[in-house]
Amino acid sequence: MTYETDIVIYGGNAAGIMAAVQAVRMGKRVAVIEPSGWIGGLTSGGLGDTDSGDKAVIGGLSGEFYKRLGIKYSQDEPAWLFEPKLALEVFQDLQQEFNIQIYYGERLDLVDGVTKQGNKITQITMESGKVFQAGIYIDTSYEGDLMALAGITVVTGRESNELYGETGNGIQTAHALKNQLPEGIDPYIIQGDPLSGLLPHVNLDAGGVDGVDDTKIQAYCFRMCLTDNPDNRVEITKPEGYVEAEYELLFRSIAAGQRIFFKLAMLPNRKTDSNNDEGFSTDYIGMNYGYPEGDYQTRQAIIKAHEVYQKGLVWTLQNHPRVPQEIRDFYKPWGLPLDEFVDNGHWSPQLYIREARRMVSDVVMNENHIMLKQIVENPVGMGSYAMDSHNVQRHIDANGYVANEGDVQVKSVKPYSISYHSIVPKEAECSNLIVPVCLSSSHIAYGSIRMEPVFMVLGQSAATAAVIALEDKQSVQQIDLNKLADQLLRDGQVLVKKW
Template identity: 35%
Template sequence: MMKSLFLACLICITQLNAADIVVYGGVPCGIAASIAAAREGAKVVLIEPTRHVGGLSTSGINTAESEHMLKWTIGGFADEFYRRLGAHYQTGGPEYFFESSVAEKIYLDMLREAGVELRFGVSVDKVAKEGARITEITLTDGSRLQAQVFIDAGYEGDLMARAGVKYAVGRESKTEFGEEAAGIRFDKTPRSARTVDEIGTLLPGISAWAKDLHEGDAHRAPMNYNFRLTVAKDPKLQVPIPAPKHYDQKRYALLASWFRDQTQQKKPVKLEDIIDLYRRRNGKFEMNNKQSAIYSLGHFGGQFEWPNATYEERARIYQDHMDYTLGLLHFLATDDSVPANVQEEMKSLGLHKDEFVDNGHLPYQLYVREARRMRGEYVVTQQDVQADRRKPDSIGMSSHFIDCHHVQRVALNENEFVNEGRIWRMGHAYQIPYRALTPKAAECTNLLVPGAASYTHVAFCTLRLESVWMITGHASGIAAAFAVKNDTTVQNVSLAPLQDKLRAQKQVVDFIPGLPEKCEHLNGPPEF
């Protein structure tokens, strides 16, 4: 009896399933790809390693970030999603500011309406290929999936990497692609704070000595990650912010030193000098890393190993980021070095009781701003997003600022440091080339990569928004459906019919005469 049951379970686990298209990553990019392909009649399976779809749109980033881009470039599926949010909130048009729980409900409704099959809680383990073609993938539960076309929509490019497609991690040098903003970038203004402990060891949160790094050189790490907590100021809407599982006061020694210095100089300090709080709907505030702060939610240096880490290693890095985040909030509320008014401000906040209710009211996903980036048929560079902005194989447009958060802190001496890695440049409308979504044909012929797409680090800073990723996802879904229908490789999908279909579905593929091409963000910080 037990042997029969074991065999039955084994058969179930190793079952081989087939679909026309398999999409990896239930983030907005993958949702758009899945729905677009399913609407074309394809049988689609969407795999999401967590238990929730929506990526960061349902894990605390409650904006389309349209405040830093030209709204006319947001079309197709992305516009449809924001219009459904508008219908929910009865705003009479697209709504670019929302709640995570509402976004998740709308995504699930759209997936159900399109007939997309969802698989939760499994990750890609192995990829089998014949020549340059993926034949099947094996998931971490042992199940196997075959498809004619695969789409890697995830933040990390895990399916792409396991398929043997070349990729980059970190930042290119200035010379590799001739990019003025590339490579190591030191902030201009030193910050005063003790950088070493009593025996001269760099304090936590400081990665290196500046003398060991050189402006413009390549660097192995992407920009920092953080959690986007949803908090409330109204006590009626709050649940307590939990203490971290592992608290180490020494992690915040740099911040403690700065607080003491401010106190000695009698300079007033507020919580908003450390953490950004964005007002959202229904008493919710979105908590974010503050770029100008001496210390904030961004875990500088904690992200270095994430892109190529195993799933087990990522679980440890994830927990380290959570401990860092909750530890910082605990430090701000309780440590003697923190001014009393900042402590009281911190204590007045709580997690919002209506969000992430099955996860202790904490976001489901870490904000992985950047991880792997494919080296595909075409590599989009800084020149493509600022100057050479027209492409014959356009499948959509972006216009977001080149926005890179800091990567690390580096010590200038024992009492000064600078942050490193920040880029903030005006956005320009530019056409996203289809070639940036396709691997080189010699590497893989039935894979599309709209998430970890073929961009340099600098250019990727204009792609890494959920609103833009829905645009590349939409295009990939249609391209995959065309490849299935015509039994062709993704590289040989006919461009004109693809573009015509996207235009018919209100994707913005072309420049529109008379509309602005520069994103003038007059209220933001200066470019640097």
């Protein structure tokens, strides 16, 4: 079956829904293709403690989203701390209000999913055989599958510092100070015995000197929504597939003094957004390298492994005899909320894909743009969060102990603009595709841009550009950028903050 529309959006996460709303507001027909049965992505998948940075630059539909959440809580101000189920409600409200057609459970055919004539996509094909045809395509997925299948130049991993004149890219051992393991942890299965082999997921070395490139990916995790309300709580039991050896490093970290293992950032109604914290935590370091370019089966196995690891972590902290009683007592009250993720065993359906593929286009957002050392032309939104890379690997350091590598945290000077040229491919590669999530950015710059409010901003801007391209019969690279800026400003986007 073939479906024809004006704009096809691949990915029903927060960016995708905002792109759809904007397209409908501007009078265009839109189809949203969501590979799962869930909309809202990470925003409705557990990230209730918003990584907002400077809230003054979160405009347009993104700002409206948080205002709508505030209304859900009967408050006049936007809600920056919220329960996943209410975020989902807001996305569903928008879907109904704007009559957005969402095709759930439809995945791109990873072999023959994109058909092009020259540099133009003519149709995309799902595994089910459904075909979607449109004038413009927007890839809002966290993985960038549509982008990659369309033949766009992409990169994964970390560039060298030398490539774009950066300081926080590439391998980072000296700067990996946050979320670091306690000092002095032996790396071998039998302590002091190299012949016994290394602990799971510990490398012999970092793979090179600081600042050189590699293909490794910063760690993923689930943002766990937990509660200690006994009337709304289900216990996390020992998961099937639990392997105690996965937690030997945890036991040694405890022996070396670690006492906090994940955040309990409080949301309304005694719920948490529990994220990675300290040296051994919810990030499953080194276990996601095959995800960005993996097929669906590979990715599903990685997602399941992360779920087992994190549930196993909670169970271990609550129950294992090698965990001191005071730590067990601290974590024991926490379980999964009965009123969250009711169709998925109360566990989030969305793994935190902090970074996958990134486009390489005519403008590559990099550290110098973030730090205001390089001018950004034709902005379509702003970011303000720190450049934030989670750890990438574990290795034996110069002293012979286990260390984490890759965690870099550098605050931006002030909010910075994001270039339109970083969300469109090179015209020779594709003239009718926009990529607001897996945009053209270096690894370390993406660590700041990759925040859900910013993705929503860029989703709206992408849809605005798509409508202009359709109406003016232009490629997305050749649209009138003054017209785009005028429309974005009319619709409440913040493009340049004035102090």
